Amino acid sequence: MIEARGLSKRYGDRTAVDGLDFTVRPGAVTGFLGPNGAGKSTTMRLILGLDRPTGGTALIGGRRYRDLHAPLRQVGALLDAKAVHGGRSARDHLRCLAEANAIPRCRVGEVLELVGLAAVADRPCRGFSLGMGQRLGIAAALLGDPAVLVFDEPVNGLDPEGVRWIRTLMRSLAAEGRTVFVSSHLMSEMALTAEHLLVIGRGRILADTGMREFIETHSELGLRVRTPRPDVLCPLLARRGLRVEPEGDGAFRVHGASAAAVGELAARAGVALHELSPVRASLEEAFLRLTGQSVEYQADVPLEAA
Numbered sequence: 551m552i553e554a555r556g557l558s559k560r561y562g563d564r565t566a567v568d569g570l571d572f573t574v575r576p577g578a579v580t581g582f583l584g585p586n587g588a589g590k591s592t593t594m595r596l597i598l599g600l601d602r603p604t605g606g607t608a609l610i611g612g613r614r615y616r617d618l619h620a621p622l623r624q625v626g627a628l629l630d631a632k633a634v635h636g637g638r639s640a641r642d643h644l645r646c647l648a649e650a651n652a653i654p655r656c657r658v659g660e661v662l663e664l665v666g667l668a669a670v671a672d673r674p675c676r677g678f679s680l681g682m683g684q685r686l687g688i689a690a691a692l693l694g695d696p697a698v699l700v701f702d703e704p705v706n707g708l709d710p711e712g713v714r715w716i717r718t719l720m721r722s723l724a725a726e727g728r729t730v731f732v733s734s735h736l737m738s739e740m741a742l743t744a745e746h747l748l749v750i751g752r753g754r755i756l757a758d759t760g761m762r763e764f765i766e767t768h769s770e771l772g773l774r775v776r777t778p779r780p781d782v783l784c785p786l787l788a789r790r791g792l793r794v795e796p797e798g799d800g801a802f803r804v805h806g807a808s809a810a811a812v813g814e815l816a817a818r819a820g821v822a823l824h825e826l827s828p829v830r831a832s833l834e835e836a837f838l839r840l841t842g843q844s845v846e847y848q849a850d851v852p853l854e855a856a
């Protein structure tokens with residue numbers, strides 16, 4: 551479990567993280583979402599003891615990072631996948647880490663298999679693609695078999711196959727009962743990966759909610775309807791109190807009714823339908839609405855308005 555209580559960080563007169571209170575629980579992937587500059591990386595660095603908070607605390611399994619007995623065996627992190635000596639092989643890199651953290655050598659082979667790097671494990675890392683570098687970073691994070699995992703933008707720059715691999719891995723790590731905390735600025739990706747969401751904007755928590763709840767709250771249901779007789783159908787729908795909006799391409803968006811209800815109404819009126827399909831506002835749109843007022847370069851907008 552990861553806990554932040556009143557967690558704050560100022561750099562000079564700039565507040566990067568402002569009194570965060572949250573808990574990241576085991577057994578689920580928790581997505582940490584926010585626009586650029588929202589404070590995601592700072593929060594993760596504070597959790598991992600790479601920066602000192604100006605106020606409050608960040609705890610992993612009830613302890614501050616610096617008080618952990620064997621940090622790599624309690625928390626694994628992927629922050630900067632390029633932080634590897636280019637002349638070293640993946641195997642050597644992991645062996646050094648294992649040795650420095652009293653982790654058995656046999657674990658190196660296991661994690662290389664797990665991330666799919668076994669076949670290239672003895673080549674110098676400098677020839678690695680971005681995706682291979684990410685896999686090596688993840689192998690390092692998993693080396694100590696930790697109960698808590700922290701990934702900062704793990705899918706950045708990856709091809710669809712790499713993105714799918716990371717998504718599946720995270721979900722299986724959570725299913726094993728681990729705490730998986732992963733940052734991203736892509737709502738659509740998180741919607742496929744995370745079960746819980748923490749949204750941050752300008753250093754403050756904007757939402758702390760289950761993914762399903764977020765989807766239900768923010769993705770508005772509507773129907774796209776096309777008919778050659780809008781002059782008949784639209785007044786009929788309006789008389790039943792339904793909101794009808796033209797879509798601009800000859801179709802209409804109908805709010806507040808099921809497809810069955812609209813279909814039957816049209817049938818009773820003898821009106822043909824050329825399209826009747828449910829639509830949802832995309833989660834990306836919902837995320838942008840939520841964080842839109844809190845992007846860094848929009849100064850002087852009160853957070854309450856976000």
Ligand SMILES: Nc1ncnc2c1ncn2[C@@H]1O[C@H](COP(=O)(O)OP(=O)(O)OP(=O)(O)O)[C@@H](O)[C@H]1O
Nearest residue numbers: 561564566584585586587588589590591592593735
């Ligand atoms: N070492 C630092 N010195 C000064 N300001 C910093 C430092 N690190 C971060 N900041 C500032 O703190 C704020 C939060 O930055 P942070 O990198 O945590 O955001 P982020 O959500 O991770 O953004 P991104 O998605 O762009 O990585 C930004 O305004 C940033 O400019």
